Amino acid sequence: MGALHKGHSALIRRARRLAGSKGSVVVSIFVNPTQFGPREDLSKYPRPFSQDRKICHREGVDLLFHPTPSEMYAADASVVVNESILSAGLCGASRPGHFAGVCTVVTMLFQIVRPTIAVFGEKDWQQLAVIRRMVRDLKMPVKIIAHPTVREADGLALSSRNHYLTPETRALASRIHAALIATVMEAEAGEISMAGLRRGLLKDLAAIPGAVVDYAAIVDAETLEPLKKFGRAVKARALVAVKLGGVRLIDNVTLSGVSK
Amino acid sequence: MGALHKGHSALIRRARRLAGSKGSVVVSIFVNPTQFGPREDLSKYPRPFSQDRKICHREGVDLLFHPTPSEMYAADASVVVNESILSAGLCGASRPGHFAGVCTVVTMLFQIVRPTIAVFGEKDWQQLAVIRRMVRDLKMPVKIIAHPTVREADGLALSSRNHYLTPETRALASRIHAALIATVMEAEAGEISMAGLRRGLLKDLAAIPGAVVDYAAIVDAETLEPLKKFGRAVKARALVAVKLGGVRLIDNVTLSGVSK
Numbered sequence: 001m002g003a004l005h006k007g008h009s010a011l012i013r014r015a016r017r018l019a020g021s022k023g024s025v026v027v028s029i030f031v032n033p034t035q036f037g038p039r040e041d042l043s044k045y046p047r048p049f050s051q052d053r054k055i056c057h058r059e060g061v062d063l064l065f066h067p068t069p070s071e072m073y074a075a076d077a078s079v080v081v082n083e084s085i086l087s088a089g090l091c092g093a094s095r096p097g098h099f100a101g102v103c104t105v106v107t108m109l110f111q112i113v114r115p116t117i118a119v120f121g122e123k124d125w126q127q128l129a130v131i132r133r134m135v136r137d138l139k140m141p142v143k144i145i146a147h148p149t150v151r152e153a154d155g156l157a158l159s160s161r162n163h164y165l166t167p168e169t170r171a172l173a174s175r176i177h178a179a180l181i182a183t184v185m186e187a188e189a190g191e192i193s194m195a196g197l198r199r200g201l202l203k204d205l206a207a208i209p210g211a212v213v214d215y216a217a218i219v220d221a222e223t224l225e226p227l228k229k230f231g232r233a234v235k236a237r238a239l240v241a242v243k244l245g246g247v248r249l250i251d252n253v254t255l256s257g258v259s260k
Numbered sequence: 261m262g263a264l265h266k267g268h269s270a271l272i273r274r275a276r277r278l279a280g281s282k283g284s285v286v287v288s289i290f291v292n293p294t295q296f297g298p299r300e301d302l303s304k305y306p307r308p309f310s311q312d313r314k315i316c317h318r319e320g321v322d323l324l325f326h327p328t329p330s331e332m333y334a335a336d337a338s339v340v341v342n343e344s345i346l347s348a349g350l351c352g353a354s355r356p357g358h359f360a361g362v363c364t365v366v367t368m369l370f371q372i373v374r375p376t377i378a379v380f381g382e383k384d385w386q387q388l389a390v391i392r393r394m395v396r397d398l399k400m401p402v403k404i405i406a407h408p409t410v411r412e413a414d415g416l417a418l419s420s421r422n423h424y425l426t427p428e429t430r431a432l433a434s435r436i437h438a439a440l441i442a443t444v445m446e447a448e449a450g451e452i453s454m455a456g457l458r459r460g461l462l463k464d465l466a467a468i469p470g471a472v473v474d475y476a477a478i479v480d481a482e483t484l485e486p487l488k489k490f491g492r493a494v495k496a497r498a499l500v501a502v503k504l505g506g507v508r509l510i511d512n513v514t515l516s517g518v519s520k
Contacts, residue, residue: 072399076483078345079363079397085338103339104398111399137339138364139332139371223336 002029003046003160004055007150011119012059014147018117024062026113033069035101046160065113072108081107081138086130086224090239091250094214099130106131110142118142123149123157125239125252129224149251151177157251169245172208176242179204180253183218183238187255192230194218197238197255205242214241214248218255230255262289263306263420264315267410271379272319274407278377284322286373293329295361306420325373332368341367341398346390346484350499351510354474359390366391370402378402383409383417385499385512389484409511411437417511429505432468436502439464440513443478443498447515452490454478457498457515465502474501474508478515490515 015025029052036042049066056064080100086092087099110118120128132144150158155177156170165173183201191197201216219226221235230236236255241248275285289312296302309326316324340360346352347359370378380388392404410418415437416430425433443461451457461476479486481495490496496515501508 074397076345077397079341079343079394081339081341081367081398083339085336107341108397108399111401114401134339137334137337137368138341139368141371141374 001031001045001160002052003048003163004029004052005150005158005160005162007121007123007158009055009059010150011121011147012056012061014145015117015119016060018119018145023116025060026063026065026115027056027061028065028109028113030065030067030072030105030109032072032101032105034073034104035098037095037097040095041161041164046163065109072105080104081134083130083134083137086126086133089224090126090215090217090219091241092126094241099127102127103130103134106134107138107140110140115142117145119145119147121149122146123159123251125221125237126224129222132222155181157249159249161247161249164247166245169210169247172210173244173249175208176205176240176249176251177253179208180238180240180251184253184255187230187236194227194229194236201238201240205240208242208244210245212243214243216240221254261291261305261420262312263308263423264289264312265410265418265420265422267381267383267418269315269319270410271381271407272316272321274405275377275379276320278379278405283376285320286323286325286375287316287321288325288369288373290325290327290332290365290369292332292361292365294333294364295358297355297357300355301421301424306423325369332365340364341394343390343394343397346386346393349484350386350475350477350479351501352386354501359387362387363390363394366394367398367400370400375402377405379405379407381409382406383419383511385481385497386484389482392482415441417509419509421507421509424507426505429470429507432470433504433509435468436465436500436509436511437513439468440498440500440511444513444515447490447496454487454489454496461498461500465500468502468504470505472503474503476500481514481516 012027019025031045031047033042081103082100083103092099120131128146135142135144154174156174179201182204183197186197186200198216198218205211205213205216218236218238221237227236237252238255239252241250272287279285291305291307293302341363342360343363352359380391388406395402395404414434416434439461442464443457446457446460458476458478465471465473465476478496478498481497487496497512498515499512501510
């Protein structure tokens with residue numbers, strides 16, 4: 001989607017390492033209209049293209065794919081790729097059509113670029129899970145690599161939408177990650193009740209002045225199904241979406257490895 | 261879908277010529293469960309695989325791809341490719357979910373086989389139009405080639421479902437194509453009212469003893485939108501679906517080139 005930050009640079013560097021000297025690294029920059037809802041920030045989404053291009057050049061990108069919306073979508077386009085289970089909850093519940101837009105454009109990009117490997121950030125964990133599922137179910141010949149979330153010094157996950165924050169909401173935003181870390185610590189201290197962990201997480205988020213919690217969930221990392229308890233083989237993930245001063249921020253952390 | 265007949269052989273020979281001596285011809289044989297409705301003929305659909313294999317061998321096929329349903333679909337599969345405009349009418353109206361099943365399995369086959377060219381029969385005209393639209397909208401790197409319908413001597417379009425016909429319904433079935441040809445001749449004789457042409461077509465079909473007409477339509481060959489009149493550049497196609505003794509038969513002919 002462009003508006004590249006250090007999180008994107010980390011993805012590009014990961015791709016560069018994976019491609020080696022023989023492979024090519026392709027970056028797509030496309031603010032995809034079909035994944036925005038009618039009352040979302042499509043028109044004001046940042047598009048600093050010349051800066052993005054510099055970053056790509058610096059990171060050794062071989063090809064920058066930057067199509068226009070009309071190059072991607074015919075006026076009478078009528079085909080959609082839809083994932084119906086993992087997309088239903090979390091961000092999908094408050095952003096209807098979002099993941100269909102994501103699946104469709106990622107399919108198109110895969111058909112155009114035909115990558116052997118594609119790197120996605122863990123910050124958009126649900127998107128990552130949905131894309132893994134799509135690649136599995138449609139037998140796409142591409143390996144999906146997940147790259148860890150890059151954070152500011154105070155823990156805030158990097159996001160192009162952080163630019164929308166005021167100095168006041170920016171200062172408060174770090175408390176989202178702090179709440180997730182507190183949940184990890186509670187789990188490590190022996191709390192195995194998901195309801196208990198989730199209560200603590202919600203309480204910490206609700207204590208952020210002006211925060212509106214969209215969701216806070218502890219789910220199976222792959223299926224995104226709600227978990228009741230840790231089990232030996234359970235890979236749990238805590239995910240949150242919070243609005244701060246009208247800016248919707250998401251973050252997530254792993255709770256795996258804390259099961260007793 | 262297998263149960264190969266001379267129509268399929270013609271598709272394979274077309275592919276063989278297109279591939280030349282350097283290219284490979286791949287045939288998929290897969291009775292795709294997701295394109296059958298709950299009350300359709302999935303379980304009784306013919307599966308004469310050893311005979312199909314012989315035909316493929318004789319026609320110089322390089323690879324025969326014959327997966328099982330569980331190799332194609334995970335138990336928790338949740339991703340569908342859906343075309344919503346061209347799929348809505350005609351066969352789509354009486355077979356809900358059919359074209360989503362077709363689009364999904366064809367996408368999967370394209371991802372697995374990665375063909376540069378794919379040959380489809382004109383007999384399933386709506387399917388052909390839907391797949392062309394899917395390839396266009398999802399930017400799939402494959403060229404779709406349409407091959408003319410192969411017919412019995414009396415005009416009946418070859419179909420694996422013709423095996424279901426009794427001697428009596430088989431004799432009547434040729435009147436479907438005869439009705440379409442009569443429509444072509446009426447158009448060539450100067451009838452430019454689509455309503456008039458369609459009335460004649462419906463009358464001829466209704467005159468077949470025991471026939472239940474599912475639809476008879478004259479549409480734009482590409483968009484499948486109903487036409488009112490011929491125009492200079494209009495490519496019209498007449499399409500019908502008729503049940504004879506419970507066997508659903510489809511056929512279509514071009515009306516292009518008859519405009520005045």
